[in-house]
Amino acid sequence: MKISIFTTMTNPEERMDPWKESLACYEDFADEVIVVGENFKNEFTWSDIGKMFTEGLNRSTGDWVLWMDIDNLFHEKDIDSLRNGLEKFSHSPSIALPKIQIFTPERFSVKSVICRAFNKRDYPEIKLNGGGDLCLPTLNGKLIKPEDVPKIKVPIWNYDTVFRTKEVISQDRARFARAWYREFGNYGERGGEEPNQAYRAWYSMVEKRYKSHTLKLKINEHPKYIKDKINNLGEDQFGYNGFGLQNNQNIPLMNYLRGYKDKIKYL
Numbered sequence: 001m002k003i004s005i006f007t008t009m010t011n012p013e014e015r016m017d018p019w020k021e022s023l024a025c026y027e028d029f030a031d032e033v034i035v036v037g038e039n040f041k042n043e044f045t046w047s048d049i050g051k052m053f054t055e056g057l058n059r060s061t062g063d064w065v066l067w068m069d070i071d072n073l074f075h076e077k078d079i080d081s082l083r084n085g086l087e088k089f090s091h092s093p094s095i096a097l098p099k100i101q102i103f104t105p106e107r108f109s110v111k112s113v114i115c116r117a118f119n120k121r122d123y124p125e126i127k128l129n130g131g132g133d134l135c136l137p138t139l140n141g142k143l144i145k146p147e148d149v150p151k152i153k154v155p156i157w158n159y160d161t162v163f164r165t166k167e168v169i170s171q172d173r174a175r176f177a178r179a180w181y182r183e184f185g186n187y188g189e190r191g192g193e194e195p196n197q198a199y200r201a202w203y204s205m206v207e208k209r210y211k212s213h214t215l216k217l218k219i220n221e222h223p224k225y226i227k228d229k230i231n232n233l234g235e236d237q238f239g240y241n242g243f244g245l246q247n248n249q250n251i252p253l254m255n256y257l258r259g260y261k262d263k264i265k266y267l
Contacts, residue, residue: 001087004062004120005030008037008052009070015172016164016237017070021225025073029082030066034059042175046183050135053128063090063121067128071159072099075223078154085152086117093123093139096146098266099156101209104242105219105230109212110262113146116156134183153267157223161206162230162239169238170195173202203243210245211252214259 005026012019026033036056040048057065064086074082089095094115101111115137118126123139130138137144161169177190177198187193191201219230233240241247 001064001083001090002032002062003030003083003086004032004034004060004065005068006034006036006053006056006060006065007068007070007072008040008056009035010037010040012070014168016168018073018159018163018226018229019070021229022068022070022073025076025223025225026068028076029074029079030062032060032062044179044182046179047134048179049133050129053135057118057120057126057128060120063119065118065120067116067118068156069158071162073157073159073223073225074154075157076225082152082154085150085154089150089152090119091122092150093119093126094137094144094149096149096151097154097156098151099158100215100267101158101160101213102162102217102239103160103206103210103213104239104246105162105222105233106217107213108215108217109209109259110155110215110266111158111209113151113266114156115144115146115149151266155267157226159226159239163233163237165236165238166199166243167195169202170199173198177201206242207245210242211249212255212259214251214256215263 009019023033034056037052040052053067085095095117096113096115098113099111100108102108118137125140127138128135130136130143174193174195177187178193180190181187181193189201191197219227222230
């Protein structure tokens with residue numbers, strides 16, 4: 001069984017992505033690592049994102065193909081479990097994995113369960129063009145939903161904006177807001193085309209989501225690839241204290257209960 005991982009990477013140093021750490025992780029697990037997006041234009045329309053993902057899927061030659069964003073990692077302790085899961089469900093079109101979201105390194109939440117592993121050997125017609133974001137997996141025009149495929153308890157560690165500064169976040173969120181507007185004619189929940197507008201919308205979103213980050217983590221429990229980067233977070237980076245969110249949270253008891261249930265169910 002040959003396993004491919006594809007990822008997208010555009011100006012990773014400027015965007016402060018943990019790209020070196022992520023690639024090191026992928027190379028440990030996969031037989032082939034495909035990188036697309038190096039020449040992706042700065043101003044784009046939203047559907048261009050799905051086209052870039054499709055390029056990654058098309059260029060991948062593995063029996064199984066995993067789609068990983070450049071801020072996503074696997075834990076080294078899960079590598080065998082993930083490979084065994086792909087072997088076990090070798091005739092399924094896809095496998096769903098839990099995605100854990102990290103804003104500050106000492107806590108996390110189970111954000112979602114997503115289809116990120118695709119059986120290209122048996123289902124070469126899978127495309128990444130569905131859903132509201134126009135980039136979710138489809139098979140013969142039908143959306144592949146997590147509830148319709150096997151699930152394995154191997155989390156994708158999503159480091160999101162942990163390593164970015166306010167300036168980088170503001171510029172990046174505005175860039176994506178403009179792309180959304182070009183595609184759909186509105187900004188939705190993305191604030192607006194200007195960096196300050198996009199930043200405020202983003203901050204409002206993460207402030208709400210951070211209240212669900214109730215599961216605790218120690219630095220030595222993170223994937224080995226990312227520990228040094230976490231230990232060297234600067235005060236101007238979001239992951240240092242969530243731009244103040246870390247010390248200003250009143251978390252409802254129900255969120256703790258929900259987090260505990262999610263941990264038992266998905267991890």
